[in-house]
């Protein structure tokens with residue numbers, strides 16, 4: 537039995553792929569109403585909360601491998617790691633990012649804390665350190681619909697964005713067959729790093745009108761996110777990450793997705809076409 541905790545973008549797609557392969561899969565969610573499609577696909581939906589260790593222990597019974605992907609609050613993910621260690625789980629696949637204890641970005645320091653706790657637990661594991669998710673661009677859809685443009689503090693920096701469906705496919709593949717992946721760190725990206733001018737060009741072709749990219753300062757970008765409803769703390773971290781992209785922080789792409797999946801990583805063009813309705 538594979539446990540997927542939780543059912544966000546990566547988690548729900550990993551569950552879908554595992555059910556397609558007829559793997560026994562359980563998914564931990566706070567609200568089962570949101571997981572109806574996963575239950576219909578054949579997953580065993582269990583209600584739990586990463587804040588509540590007892591609920592994680594209940595979900596962990598009989599589990600051989602865990603896909604750990606959540607908002608990555610250290611105490612919460614370390615609850616899952618501790619529960620897996622107690623249950624003698626054979627493997628954890630942990631979704632992570634460019635984790636570092638010295639990062640100026642708090643969530644990367646948090647990821648580093650979780651990765652260290654995972655290493656200390658002794659549970660065999662694999663880290664999926666992904667570049668930025670293509671699905672983040674969906675947050676710009678309302679601005680694009682309204683203004684035919686979007687802004688960012690990323691300047692002319694390039695990002696090796698990866699589609700969350702590919703992150704999920706890698707997580708599902710490793711959870712289903714962990715042999716050879718223990719102790720490995722994979723750096724997941726799309727086929728190439730692209731700039732926001734290229735993102736705008738792809739969206740312009742897709743939508744049949746000109747979509748303009750505007751370079752913003754850190755403060756302008758943070759304020760725009762807050763106005764769009766992003767909590768201040770998250771807007772701050774996002775604006776930090778975008779400013780670092782301007783300096784080349786995300787300008788990396790690897791072959792890890794095609795190597796692990798035996799097919800090309802999805803391109804941004806493919807992502808945009810698949811989500812055309814969201815941008816229209």
Ligand SMILES: NC(=O)c1ccc[n+]([C@@H]2O[C@H](COP(=O)([O-])OP(=O)(O)OC[C@H]3O[C@@H](n4cnc5c(N)ncnc54)[C@H](OP(=O)(O)O)[C@@H]3O)[C@@H](O)[C@H]2O)c1
Pocket residue numbers: 542543544545546547564565566567570584585586587605606607608612631632633634643647665666667668669672700
């Ligand atoms: N975004 C990026 O560009 C990027 C890049 C690299 C790595 N990552 C990493 O990817 C991970 C996030 O993956 P994602 O984007 O697929 O996640 P996501 O879509 O944001 O989903 C998070 C899920 O966690 C659930 N959740 C939140 N708090 C919970 C709790 N206390 N107990 C149980 N469930 C809870 C949410 O459920 P509810 O519906 O109940 O709220 C939601 O389903 C993080 O580790 C992040 O650092 C992200």
